[in-house]
Amino acid sequence: MHRPSLTLLAASLMLATGLACAADAPTTIPAAAVQTAEQLRDKAMHDDTAYKLVEGLTTEIGARLAGGPNDPRARAWMIAKFKALGFDKVYTEPVTYPLWVRHSEHGAIVAPFPQPLTLIALGYSPGTPKGGLTAQVVQFPNLDALKAADPATVKGKIVYIGERMQRYKDGRDYGRIGSPIRVAGPVIAEAKGAAGYLLRSAGTDANERIPHTGVTGFKPGDKGIPAAALSNPDADQLERVLAYGKPVTVKLDLDCGIEGQYTGANVIGEITGSKYPDQVVAIGGHLDSWDPGTGAIDDGAGVAIAAGAAKVIHDLPQRPERTIRVIAFANEEMGLWGGRAYAEKHAADVSTFQLGSESDFGSGPVWRMSASVKPQARGAIEQIAKVLAPIGVAYDPKRPGGGGSDLSQMHGKGMAALSLTQDGTYYFDWHHTANDTLDKIDPKQLAQNVAVYAVFSYMAAQANGDFGSAPGAFAHDGAEE
Template sequence: MRRQFRLTALAAGLVFASGAFAASSTTIPADAVTAATTLRDKAMADNTAYDVVASLTTEVGQRLAGSPADQRGREWAVAKFKALGFDKVYLEPVTYPLWERHSEHGAIVGEHAQNLALTALGYSAGTPTGGLTAEVVAFPSLQALKDADPATIKGKIVFLDAKMTRQKDGHDYGIGSPQRVQGPVIAASKGAAATLIRSAGTDANSRTPHTGVTGFTDPAKATPAAALSLPDADQLGRLLALGKPVQVKLDLDVGFKGTYTGANVIGEITGKKHPNEVVAIGGHLDSWDLGTGAIDDGAGVAIAMAAAKLIHDMPQRPDRTIRVIAFANEEMGLWGGRAYADKHAGEVAKFQLGTESDFGSGPVWRMTASVKPEARGAIEQIAKVLEPIGVAYDATKPGGGGSDLSQMHGKGMAALSLTQDGTTYFDFHHNANDTLDKIDPKELAQNVAVYATFAYMAAQAKGDFGSAPGAFAKDGAHD
């Protein structure tokens, strides 16, 4: 989602020269900057977010959308918002396909028989009773699969083997995610019996597979799909390199089970001057079912809740409302984010600024923004307060709003991207090792400081950041 920001307001520089631009610029008053600095420092030493994510991952645990824990998660969120002192707590329904996982097993059969460490992918079909056995055909990339002759694939198990490496900004997920999402759909369209992928992960020494959603949308067209742990993908690759046919047996008891209605859970700290104008922050409440959803995305929910609570505890209320959204079912298709954007598209001009935390709990190191040209000065004011805690402002890139709030950005909401250090994020993403011990309380507190500071300063700004229907349609950050 990160692309070069395209400056579209050349004429603004000419207006600025006449003095009119300065008069209409969005600014943050000096007293708000001072208060934000105090808020930042307090947040850096605050443990609220860690307490919140510990509560969620311990008392609710894994939160697969549509599972019994989905309801428990919503009840937990309502209770936690209230316990933290939010003024208003409410639910907005979200309906989506229900997919269930019951059991999964895979093995190489024949001369080199051995079990495989794998996990079914979201929206995968189950295998027939007794399992499915077929020969494996491998492809080193998604493009190679796209270019392949269907005759070489029909009736076989496609194995996609593109690799990810660790990156601070996580950009190699641009390799792993399309392989997982698009790969099974393309393989099925070419007659494959099933699909195996190298997990979209970077934990090369861990025999722990990573799940995640596929692009199947029609249960009638879905085929079995699973991810291998990275060592198991290596093992399968070595066997195929011997030049002999390799057969795999898959036994997946998973699949679509109708539809389910969950909800986005929303808490608000009401603004004193402009209560109908909102700064939107949040995370997604659901998680995959292998770990306990600590970094993905219990941390994001906790960061947003804690940031808003610290603003609530300030001597005076913020001028605008701070809205925290715990989104439903992000993992299987941004269902909560899309439902929220559809419901609130007509109110987009009332959204002052927004972004979501959904990249773990590593420290925020970069801020980018999609705002109107007249608000760039206010963004620079925010950046100056965040700079001492390690955040650099890159004015050349757009802000996307995070995973779910990217949908509101697509409707025209002014947005930030607050990029966390994701060097090890994909070691634990979507696998059984996504647990509370992966969170460093001090790094989590730095995230809270960033979110509390920007949210408060945006709430106190004199002027807006440019939210309007279709305002950022060309910046590419919400694609």
């Protein structure tokens, strides 16, 4: 056996020790990059690129239901805008998903007091039989009560749950209403033999007779049952009628359902890094929207914020050291299809992702930042936090960072991620409704978001060291996004 010389052994040990020390060295952001980030912040606070983008998207395209008539138009529009902004590379990656269509929806109380109901069909709901579905309503106070119900009390009836969503700055009550009651509720009701499903809209508006749509938990291939959301005033009305103690009959007439498959695409624009072009800071939003409104706050704003942040970085005299990648995701609304497709395609490359975060909570000012990064990168996060503090962003070191809706999928693969929480006090007044329109966006608040994304993206791109992205790195961080 050949034995290496002592000199070679010593050199090998020194190299191994050096690599280990480099891996354990703290990630830091150079003083020059901090200074540039402060300048970016101040410039972005007065930049109108994002507002012009969301204004154009909602005016020239409007509603962008995944797979709908405006879907290809929105993609072409986004490609053209990325190119006009001067991104070095603009491309698409295909995303295939079930094509759910909405034609019409109607509802009414038939007895004991006949009157119409204002409602909207939910995503992946099947349609009613020709001529509609007429059945007695059975009410449950919450999802747990439905879960515990004897199927005999549900069979052949329309299940109704009227639990009301509460208003919070961080929108946390949506996790109690939006996901369990709207997504899981119809599936549970179907399993117990229900003929249909109604819920009080997952929204915080009390007086607007405008229902909030959203997706159910039905999967492709499921038979499903017709499912719809009532506006808050109509839910109140139905509950008053039910309070009389008489049998209440409702007719649903929904013309909707899955009609095959559709292939859309994630639209991606990049500013190529000058030193580490294969290392990526990922930001974005989702390009699709629900169809009643024009998709301004959900999520035209998010796409515009990310693109606007990249544009102010692009306009610096020197390119960032790492690549800034802006992703306009496809079909987030009906199941994170774009985010999941992206994560599946790029899972093997997760270690090249420096840091990521997506904007998908409207356009209210960012007020809280949290992070899931390796311990050695906490100091760099604190540096970012110091630059953001003057514009109202507080760093919570105890909370994980989930990366936002679609980028949560890359975070799940091991991407280091931030959560940049916006003020959502009024977001759920308009979320998934016909009131999701441009007038809900304050240009100054939108610009603050751009400043936040520009600062963190640039500072991450310039960092000495990484933030800990690796396969499975944050599997148990507790992030909910």
